[in-house]
Amino acid sequence: MDETTSNFIHDMINAEISAGFSGRIHTRFPPEPNGYLHIGSAKAIWINYSTAKKYGGLFNLRYDDTNPVKEDDEYVDAIEADLRWLGAVPDHIFYGSDYFDQCYEYAVKLIRDGKAYVCDLSAEDMREYRGTLTQPGKNSPYRERGIQENLDLFERMKGGEFPDGARTLRAKIDMSSSNLNLRDPAIYRILHVSHHRQGDKWCIYPLYDFAHPIQDALEGITHSLCSIEFENHRPLYDWVVNQIDFEKKPHQTEFARLNVTYTIMSKRYLRYLVESGLVDGWDDPRMPTLCALRRRGFTPSSIFEFVKKAGVSKTYSLVDIGLLEFCIRDELNKTALRRVAVTKPLKVVLTNYPEGQTEYITLPNNPEDESAGTRQVPFSRELFIERADFEENPPPKYHRLKPDGEVRLLGTYFIRYERAVYDETGELSELHCTYDPETRAGQSPDGRKVKGTIHWVEVKNAVTAQLRLYDRLFTLENLNDMPEDKNFDDYLNPASLEVLENCKLEPCLKDASAGERFQFVRTGYFCADSRNPGVFNRIVPLKDGFSKQASK
RNA sequence: UGGGGUGUAGCCAAGUUGGUAAGGCACAGGACUUUGACUCCUGCAUUCGCUGGUUCGAGUCCAGCCAUCCCAGCCA
Numbered sequence: 001m002d003e004t005t006s007n008f009i010h011d012m013i014n015a016e017i018s019a020g021f022s023g024r025i026h027t028r029f030p031p032e033p034n035g036y037l038h039i040g041s042a043k044a045i046w047i048n049y050s051t052a053k054k055y056g057g058l059f060n061l062r063y064d065d066t067n068p069v070k071e072d073d074e075y076v077d078a079i080e081a082d083l084r085w086l087g088a089v090p091d092h093i094f095y096g097s098d099y100f101d102q103c104y105e106y107a108v109k110l111i112r113d114g115k116a117y118v119c120d121l122s123a124e125d126m127r128e129y130r131g132t133l134t135q136p137g138k139n140s141p142y143r144e145r146g147i148q149e150n151l152d153l154f155e156r157m158k159g160g161e162f163p164d165g166a167r168t169l170r171a172k173i174d175m176s177s178s179n180l181n182l183r184d185p186a187i188y189r190i191l192h193v194s195h196h197r198q199g200d201k202w203c204i205y206p207l208y209d210f211a212h213p214i215q216d217a218l219e220g221i222t223h224s225l226c227s228i229e230f231e232n233h234r235p236l237y238d239w240v241v242n243q244i245d246f247e248k249k250p251h252q253t254e255f256a257r258l259n260v261t262y263t264i265m266s267k268r269y270l271r272y273l274v275e276s277g278l279v280d281g282w283d284d285p286r287m288p289t290l291c292a293l294r295r296r297g298f299t300p301s302s303i304f305e306f307v308k309k310a311g312v313s314k315t316y317s318l319v320d321i322g323l324l325e326f327c328i329r330d331e332l333n334k335t336a337l338r339r340v341a342v343t344k345p346l347k348v349v350l351t352n353y354p355e356g357q358t359e360y361i362t363l364p365n366n367p368e369d370e371s372a373g374t375r376q377v378p379f380s381r382e383l384f385i386e387r388a389d390f391e392e393n394p395p396p397k398y399h400r401l402k403p404d405g406e407v408r409l410l411g412t413y414f415i416r417y418e419r420a421v422y423d424e425t426g427e428l429s430e431l432h433c434t435y436d437p438e439t440r441a442g443q444s445p446d447g448r449k450v451k452g453t454i455h456w457v458e459v460k461n462a463v464t465a466q467l468r469l470y471d472r473l474f475t476l477e478n479l480n481d482m483p484e485d486k487n488f489d490d491y492l493n494p495a496s497l498e499v500l501e502n503c504k505l506e507p508c509l510k511d512a513s514a515g516e517r518f519q520f521v522r523t524g525y526f527c528a529d530s531r532n533p534g535v536f537n538r539i540v541p542l543k544d545g546f547s548k549q550a551s552k
Numbered sequence: 553u554g555g556g557g558u559g560u561a562g563c564c565a566a567g568u569u570g571g572u573a574a575g576g577c578a579c580a581g582g583a584c585u586u587u588g589a590c591u592c593c594u595g596c597a598u599u600c601g602c603u604g605g606u607u608c609g610a611g612u613c614c615a616g617c618c619a620u621c622c623c624a625g626c627c628a
Contacts, residue, residue, distance in 0.1 A: 006566095011568090030628090031628095032627085032628050034627095034628080064628065066627095066628080067627060067628070069627090070627075070628085119626095121626095122626095123625080123626055126626075127624070127625090130624060131624075132554085132624055133553080133554055133555080133623075133624060134553055134554045134555095135554080135624095136554090137624090164626085165626065167626090168626050170626095177555085178554050178555040178556085179554095179555060179556075179623075180554095180555085180623055180624050181623070183624085185626095186625085186626045187626095188626085189626035190626080191626085205626095207625090207626075207627080207628090208627070208628050209628095212628085228557070228558090228621085228622075229621090229622055229623085229628095230622095230628090231556065231557060231622070231623090232555085232556060232557090232622065232623050233623090234556095235556095254557090256558085256621095261563085309564075309565095309576060309577075310563095310564060310565090310577095311564055311565050311566090311576090312565095313558090313564090313565070314557070314558060315557095315558055315559070315564090315565090315621095316557095316558065316559090316620075316621055316622095317563080317564060317565090318563075318564090319563070319564060319577090320562090320563045320564075320577065320578075322563085322577065322578065323563080323564075323576080323577050323578090325577095326576090326577060326578090327577095329589090329590095333589080333590060334590095338587075340587095367586090367587080367590085368590070368591090397588090399588065400588090408586060409586090410586065410587070411586065412586085441586090442586045443586080450586090451588090452588080453585090453586050453587070453588090454587095455587075519587085519589090521587045521589085522587045522588085522589070523587090542587080542589050542590090543589060543590090544588085544589090545587095545588035545589065546588055547588095
């Protein structure tokens with residue numbers, strides 16, 4: 001992975017270094033284990049990981065698991081697996097919940113310092129006391145409770161004496177602040193719920209705004225890089241860091257999150273897709289999750305390349321999914337082995353080719369890369385070609401097979417149209433052609449040229465497989481455009497998956513192992529599915545030059 | 553309507569102390585081609601949300617305005 005790129009965060013760090021900062025840069029990726037990582041997560045991972053590496057620093061994975069009602073071990077395992085797959089291997093793995101003891105101690109310190117108090121207001125009352133965007137809040141009647149009473153109450157909260165929601169611990173800041181996050185935010189709440197790691201040890205849990213800066217400070221994080229919706233929380237982050245007075249104070253910097261056209265990025269909706277059965281699971285290749293992209297055949301490097309090219313800034317942006325497609329094509333064009341797959345077969349009989357004879361044609365595995373070598377593919381009297389490569393009434397500039405036309409079979413002979421054969425229903429059933437034995441090398445000794453080259457698979461040895469053509473998972477241009485009262489289902493494109501049965505593949509594909517990627521010549525990039533033998537997922541189609549040329 | 557962000561081409565995005573608009577994607581021409589792919593050339597903002605101001609000179613400084621995003625969870 002290359003860490004040579006630069007952005008405003010690096011500029012900031014460079015400035016800090018010239019101003020005298022000499023410590024080790026330390027970043028972290030802090031997902032809440034409440035869902036699977038997606039392409040948007042990859043941006044946060046990339047920024048935190050590459051920044052640490054660029055400066056020779058450290059990168060932590062920290063599960064931000066302070067809310068036991070939403071979190072689960074299933075997600076913990078998946079997150080780590082995805083991170084490792086991406087290659088952003090963390091230097092340390094921590095759990096926010098492992099700091100619950102310290103959080104508690106710091107909360108007690110805050111109480112002793114008169115900076116926090118136990119509040120008996122209900123959730124509804126607290127909301128009312130908070131005021132609105134334009135009106136200041138008013139102080140809680142419990143705000144001036146004595147320190148001893150607060151200490152006693154907080155300990156009894158911890159001891160399980162009170163039911164959920166009965167009391168909270170609040171930071172004593174400023175109920176009239178124009179930043180609502182500073183209007184005496186709750187920092188601890190009562191929750192009699194067992195935690196995925198802590199079990200029933202706790203019945204009070206710290207809230208994000210209190211726990212996060214503590215976690216960062218305890219781990220020695222220097223740069224807490226997060227997405228921009230936390231910008232309003234930074235004053236509170238700093239407040240906590242300063243009140244506790246950590247020796248080394250971490251600093252938060254925000255960047256814009258990644259949005260991609262046609263792509264759902266909300267965990268809430270992704271979970272809905274899984275739970276409603278609209279997709280097969282978190283790794284359904286139509287999903288924008290990392291495990292789905294992996295199953296579909298995307299590479300980690302293409303995903304990071306995409307994130308890099310999309311850039312890092314604070315501007316709201318909606319990046320074209322075409323950029324991701326470009327990144328994976330660009331990489332696979334250099335690395336993927338070329339193979340032949342006929343998606344909609346049409347049988348061709350070479351009437352002048354000896355019956356029972358088979359010869360072997362040598363094809364390059366990758367014309368872009370000689371070191372990829374060659375392979376032998378069988379050739380005989382009956383072949384499959386792409387149905388779309390024959391046109392009885394060809395449009396202008398049609399280069400493929402047409403009545404009385406001649407084309408080259410990829411890597412070998414020229415063949416000439418002789419006649420079309422129809423079945424009893426009038427459907428085209430096969431083509432009879434003749435081949436020119438002099439053109440085995442794909443060139444004619446008499447110098448005659450052929451405009452089209454089409455791909456083919458020999459009938460006898462062809463492997464039958466299923467090709468799955470995934471399209472983008474559609475919503476409107478942006479899910480944010482969806483009105484509140486609209487049904488989410490209406491925004492999904494039901495045609496987002498096309499399954500092609502009975503595709504004919506060249507023989508060596510019989511042994512394709514799960515996860516192997518190929519370029520099916522003139523068709524697209526495909527990946528052997530990790531769950532179903534004989535199924536290939538289309539990662540991305542090749543660019544279509546036909547329509548472009550035809551329209552000229 | 554309070555506060556905090558952000559506004560440079562269709563989509564992203566560089567633009568250090570003011571000196572005369574990088575790059576990528578997309579798109580459009582052309583060359584090449586035993587994948588109509590790839591590759592290779594070429595083109596693509598007299599203009600930086602708008603309006604004024606300062607200046608010999610402003611995307612960069614100043615003022616005002618407009619647009620848009622975030623915040624009223626005991627979620628993260």
